[in-house]
Amino acid sequence: MQPVSTRFDPRVSGLSQRVKDLAEPQCVYFEKARDVRAEYLDGALHLYRHEDILAVNKHQDVLGNGGRGGSFGHDGRLIPLEIDGPDHKKWRRLLDPLFAPKRVQHLEDSIRRLAGELIGEAQKAGGAELYGDFCTLLPCQTFLGLVGAPLSDLGFFLEFKEGVIHPKGETTEEIDANMAAAGGKLLEYFNGFLADKRRRIDKDDDVIAELLRAEVGGEPLAEFDLINILFLLMFAGLDTVTASLSCLITWLGRHPEQRQALVDSPDLLMPAIEELMRFESPVPSGMRYAQRSIDLGDGLVIPEGEQINAFWAAANVDPTYHSDPLRVDFRRERTAHMTFASGVHRCLGSHLARLELRIALQELLIRAPQYEIDVDALTYDNIAVRAVTNLPVVLR
Numbered sequence: 001m002q003p004v005s006t007r008f009d010p011r012v013s014g015l016s017q018r019v020k021d022l023a024e025p026q027c028v029y030f031e032k033a034r035d036v037r038a039e040y041l042d043g044a045l046h047l048y049r050h051e052d053i054l055a056v057n058k059h060q061d062v063l064g065n066g067g068r069g070g071s072f073g074h075d076g077r078l079i080p081l082e083i084d085g086p087d088h089k090k091w092r093r094l095l096d097p098l099f100a101p102k103r104v105q106h107l108e109d110s111i112r113r114l115a116g117e118l119i120g121e122a123q124k125a126g127g128a129e130l131y132g133d134f135c136t137l138l139p140c141q142t143f144l145g146l147v148g149a150p151l152s153d154l155g156f157f158l159e160f161k162e163g164v165i166h167p168k169g170e171t172t173e174e175i176d177a178n179m180a181a182a183g184g185k186l187l188e189y190f191n192g193f194l195a196d197k198r199r200r201i202d203k204d205d206d207v208i209a210e211l212l213r214a215e216v217g218g219e220p221l222a223e224f225d226l227i228n229i230l231f232l233l234m235f236a237g238l239d240t241v242t243a244s245l246s247c248l249i250t251w252l253g254r255h256p257e258q259r260q261a262l263v264d265s266p267d268l269l270m271p272a273i274e275e276l277m278r279f280e281s282p283v284p285s286g287m288r289y290a291q292r293s294i295d296l297g298d299g300l301v302i303p304e305g306e307q308i309n310a311f312w313a314a315a316n317v318d319p320t321y322h323s324d325p326l327r328v329d330f331r332r333e334r335t336a337h338m339t340f341a342s343g344v345h346r347c348l349g350s351h352l353a354r355l356e357l358r359i360a361l362q363e364l365l366i367r368a369p370q371y372e373i374d375v376d377a378l379t380y381d382n383i384a385v386r387a388v389t390n391l392p393v394v395l396r
């Protein structure tokens with residue numbers, strides 16, 4: 001294998017383009033993990049197997065996504081995603097408690113209430129396009145409330161996250177320009193918003209108010225650190241749960257027998273969510289950088305300085321790790337998956353995501369267990385984050 005060192009953008013890579021609108025990209029990822037293990041594509045070393053990615057994620061000589069600077073339309077280094085080493089630990093110590101299980105658990109009632117209302121409205125209308133009317137509104141309204149951003153600006157934040165995660169453009173240059181434009185608007189927004197928020201932080205009990213009150217190393221957070229945290233939170237928190245929920249509702253809609261099993265045995269719901277998150281793998285891959293040469297065994301050596309595309313979605317259907325991985329089995333014995341990555345950069349919001357997914361599906365399965373999806377109208381988008389962006393459903 002020969003290393004190539006141009007900047008890699010997973011959004012325009014050949015593999016992403018090959019699967020971009022497939023209902024089941026898992027078949028392609030499965031073949032990669034089974035037959036290829038690792039290969040250079042478009043200038044990046046792609047890793048497809050669970051054990052290799054696990055080893056890379058915990059290797060001390062591997063940097064996370066931030067090894068080579070801003071890649072989401074923002075010049076600053078996003079905290080904590082684009083930070084490594086002791087600084088990364090310092091930021092996670094500050095952020096982890098804000099999204100810890102106990103901390104998000106108190107949202108249960110309000111999420112359930114909102115889920116009930118949204119499903120009720122859709123039922124009254126006889127059906128809805130659930131990507132917009134449920135999968136977007138439920139987690140995004142919840143997230144804005146949690147972080148302390150105004151609900152009335154939901155439209156602005158959705159436009160921002162679309163611009164940064166799903167930027168328009170055919171080439172890396174066009175994509176970068178569109179992302180930068182979306183990012184610029186968010187910076188402008190926060191300039192005014194934070195100044196105003198600082199005047200009432202004693203009263204507010206939300207993530208932004210806590211960050212404004214917080215100290216790191218005995219000092220309040222610098223404005224640019226705060227921005228580098230919020231920029232990441234606003235797209236990480238607003239896109240991924242929406243996408244995951246759309247994938248899970250669609251899968252259950254296409255598999256009425258398994259859906260009925262969940263209606264009959266509600267205890268199966270949590271294992272089912274984990275299994276479906278393994279199979280659907282909404283964030284397909286992430287970047288890593290080898291600071292030194294890394295020997296993964298059996299002749300696979302990653303050269304120093306290499307950029308690695310760690311394919312979580314392929315590791316999740318890797319037959320050298322998971323038995324019969326293309327089968328969705330709610331009672332699967334080996335349940336470890338890479339959907340939230342692993343190692344130091346594992347997802348900060350996984351507890352919130354799991355809580356929202358559980359409540360959303362519980363409410364849907366209780367209130368509308370026989371929902372019918374219009375299979376011919378489904379639109380899958382597998383670039384950057386997998387979602388079903390058109391999800392018309394009949395609700396009786």
Ligand code: HEM
Nearest residue numbers: 080081236237240241244283286340341345347348349353
């Ligand atoms: C089901 C929904 C979600 C999925 C599938 C998901 C997936 C991931 C993945 C794969 C990573 C690793 C990225 C990488 O290293 O390249 C990650 C990191 C991250 N996620 Fe999530 N995520 C989800 C929800 C959320 C939510 C709701 C938040 C909001 C708090 C969030 C915040 C973050 C942050 C801040 C990081 C960076 C962590 C670090 O670098 O230390 N995520 N997520």
